[in-house]
Amino acid sequence: MLTLLPTLRPASFMTFCQVTAYSNTSSHQHTDHTLDLFITRDSQVVNILPIDPPMLSDHSFVVADVNHPCQPSTSESGFRLVRDWRGIDVDAFADDLRRSELVVSPPDDVVDACVCYDQTLTSLLDQHAPLRRRRVRTRSSARWYDSECREVKRHTRRLER
Secondary structure, eight states, X not given: OOOOOOOOXXXXXXXXXXXXXXXXXXXXXXXXXXXXXXXXXXXXXXXXXXXXXXXXSSBOOOOEEEOOOOOOOOOEEEEEEEOOGGGOOHHHHHXXXXXXXXXXXXXXXXXXXXXXXXXXXXXXXXXXXXXXXXXXXXXXXXXTOOHHHHHHHHHHHHHHO
C-alpha cells in the first residue's frame, strides 16, 4: 500500500528512505549543479569513479564500482530441435515441391490429402533444413518480473502493433 509522505527536501527524503546519493563533482556542463546521481541503500558500499567531462550531451556519465553479493546464476542447459530456416535454398525447395506427390497427383479424400500434405512437407523440410539439436540455456527471470509484469509487457506489445 502506498503511503503519501509529507513534502520533504531531497536530503530529508533520502534519510527517510535510508538511501545515499553519491556524486563527487558536478555532472552538468553548463552549471555547477549535480543533476546525475548514483543512489543506493545506506548499507551498500559504492566507489564512484572519476566523472569524465560530457561527450555526447551536456551531462556526464556517472560510473561506479558496486560490491554486491550476487547469488550465482542458476542457468540450466537443455536441448531443443531447430531448423536452419535461413539456409533453405528456396528455388530447390520449390522445385522439389512441384515434383512431389502432393502437387503431381493430390489425393481426392480430405483426410488423405492432409496426411499427404503433412508427410510431403515434413520430408522436404527434413531434406532442405534438417532438424538439429541445439543447446539452450534457461535462466531464471528477475524476482521482480512476475506474471503481472509479463502481462503488462504483452499488452504493451499488442498496442504497439
